[in-house]
Amino acid sequence: MxxxxxxxxxxxxxxxxxxxxxxxxxxxxxxxxxxxxxxxELFSGIGEDATAPLARTISVARGPAPDTLPSGAVLMRGIRFRSVCEHHLLPFTGLAHIAYLPGEQVVGLGSLSKVVETLAARPQVQERLSEQIADAISGSLDARGVLVVLDAVHGCVTMRGSHHTESSTLTIAARGDYREAAARAELITLITAGSPNAAGSAGAAS
Known part of the structure; x- marks a missing residue:
């Protein structure tokens, strides 16, 4: 609509x-x-199919260049996003990090960022946004595992009350093999490397 x-x-x-x-x-x-x-612009994702960008896949075994396709996880770090908190209609912005363990199909990296963009362009809460991104990817691809980490700063925290201007919020959503903390430990380390806001929270959340 x-x-x-x-x-x-x-x-x-x-x-x-x-x-x-x-x-x-x-x-x-x-x-x-x-x-x-x-x-x-902020709410352009309402009513849009967030899985549409994932419809076009590439076969790992029968693709145009099978020697260049991954044998392990595909990890895309630092997808910038902005959304609006549905509780106060204030913005929250941050970085999304997405990893998936391919089955027979992979997708272009731009498709992952488009999923984030579409789901973020709605009234949201960060926890739900993480889960929706994970569901969209795991439901559209034959991925053996999906991991989504969002690290965001919320206007309702930095602009209201005690004004915690330096705080950020980290959420993790995992599917398949990455439901096991040990299986995703290496990816969490790679994601949080060089990110002081995420490093402390990731250990607690995992």
């Missing part, structure tokens, strides 16, 4: 009035239109 741009503009005007502002003053006249455009 497409975002209702006209309604967002109307509601933004009402919101400005509700906080005691004048939506007709020069600095705010274009704000409803800008907010509508922003929300169209």
């Amino acid at each position: 497409a975002v209702d741009v006209e309604r967002i503009q109307q509601l933004t005007r009402e919101l400005l009035q509700a906080i005691g502002e004048d939506p007709e003053r020069p600095g705010l006249r274009q704000t409803p239109a800008r907010v509508a455009q922003l929300w169209s």
